[in-house]
Amino acid sequence: MxxxxxxxLEYIIEKFNFERxxxxxxxxxxxxxxxxxxxxVPTMLRLKTSARDLLSRxxxxxxxxxxxxxxxxxxxGFEATCWSDPENIGEFGFTLKFVLTEWDTEDYQxxxxxx
Numbered sequence: 585m586x587x588x589x590x591x592x593l594e595y596i597i598e599k600f601n602f603e604r605x606x607x608x609x610x611x612x613x614x615x616x617x618x619x620x621x622x623x624x625v626p627t628m629l630r631l632k633t634s635a636r637d638l639l640s641r642x643x644x645x646x647x648x649x650x651x652x653x654x655x656x657x658x659x660x661g662f663e664a665t666c667w668s669d670p671e672n673i674g675e676f677g678f679t680l681k682f683v684l685t686e687w688d689t690e691d692y693q694x695x696x697x698x699x
Contacts, residue, residue, distance in 0.1 A: 585640075585643060592676070593639050596639060600635065600680050604682075605661070606628055609626070614661070634659070635662055635680055638657055638663075638664035639678050642657050642678070646668065661683055663681040664678070664679070664680050
């Protein structure tokens with residue numbers, strides 16, 4: 585990862601609202617497994633470390649899959665994406681999300697909607 589890409593990754597970590605994520609997880613009692621104490625709301629440090637790891641993984645996987653223009657991975661509510669800039673070859677960007685709920689039409693069958 586070149587210096588500019590590292591700076592972009594760190595920019596996401598600096599600007600992302602981890603406080604809001606932590607507050608939401610606390611309010612919802614949304615825990616992650618902690619090997620020493622069991623299920624608990626992660627600390628701010630653990631949230632940031634997990635997000636940084638996911639962003640790095642998204643970048644690494646995108647580098648392995650040269651036929652793709654983006655790669656997304658996630659865990660524990662986080663969704664990290666690394667994408668290549670089509671206008672600037674060799675330039676990359678990142679997106680970090682904390683997702684509470686999501687749905688798509690992958691399993692949609694016409695006339696068979698669940699109620």
